Amino acid sequence: MSGIVLAIFVAPEPKAAMVSVPQARVVPERGLEGDRYFDGRGSFSRWPGEGRAVTLVEQEAVDAVLAETGIDLREGRSRRNVVTSGVRLNDLNGRKFRIGESVIVRGARLCAPCRHLERLVGPGTYDALLGRGGLRADVVQGGIVRVGDGIEAV
Numbered sequence: 001m002s003g004i005v006l007a008i009f010v011a012p013e014p015k016a017a018m019v020s021v022p023q024a025r026v027v028p029e030r031g032l033e034g035d036r037y038f039d040g041r042g043s044f045s046r047w048p049g050e051g052r053a054v055t056l057v058e059q060e061a062v063d064a065v066l067a068e069t070g071i072d073l074r075e076g077r078s079r080r081n082v083v084t085s086g087v088r089l090n091d092l093n094g095r096k097f098r099i100g101e102s103v104i105v106r107g108a109r110l111c112a113p114c115r116h117l118e119r120l121v122g123p124g125t126y127d128a129l130l131g132r133g134g135l136r137a138d139v140v141q142g143g144i145v146r147v148g149d150g151i152e153a154v
C-alpha cells in the first residue's frame with residue numbers, strides 16, 4: 001500500500017481560502033504549521049477529539065466528484081490539508097503510515113463531509129463526498145512533508 005503527496009494546503013484562518021504550499025512542517029498534537037488548526041483557530045477546534053491535526057483526501061475522489069456532479073474540489077476547495085494519489089485512505093483508518101522520510105501519522109477517523117463544508121463550497125458537496133471525504137490523522141512523529149513525498153503503511 002503506497003501512494004504519493006500531490007498537494008499540500010493550509011488556511012491561516014477559519015473560512016479563509018486554502019493556500020497551496022510546496023512543503024509544511026508537521027508537529028505532533030498541532031498539525032501543519034501555518035494552518036488554522038495548528039493554533040487551535042479552526043472552525044471545529046473548540047470540540048475535543050482525535051484526528052484534528054492533519055486531513056487528507058484522495059485526488060481520485062476529487063476527480064470523481066467533479067466528473068459525477070460538476071462540483072470542483074480542486075485547488076484546496078476540499079478543505080483538506082494533503083491531497084494524495086495511489087492510496088486508499090479509508091484503508092489507513094486506525095493504522096500508522098509514513099509520509100515522506102520522517103513524518104508518521106495514525107489514521108484516527110474517516111473525514112466525513114459536513115454541512116459547514118457545503119456552506120463554503122456549495123450545494124451538493126455533502127452528498128458528493130459521502131464515503132470518500134478522506135481521512136483525519138494524528139501526528140505520531142513530526143517532520144517536513146513535501147509535495148512528491150511517498151506514503152506507505154508502517
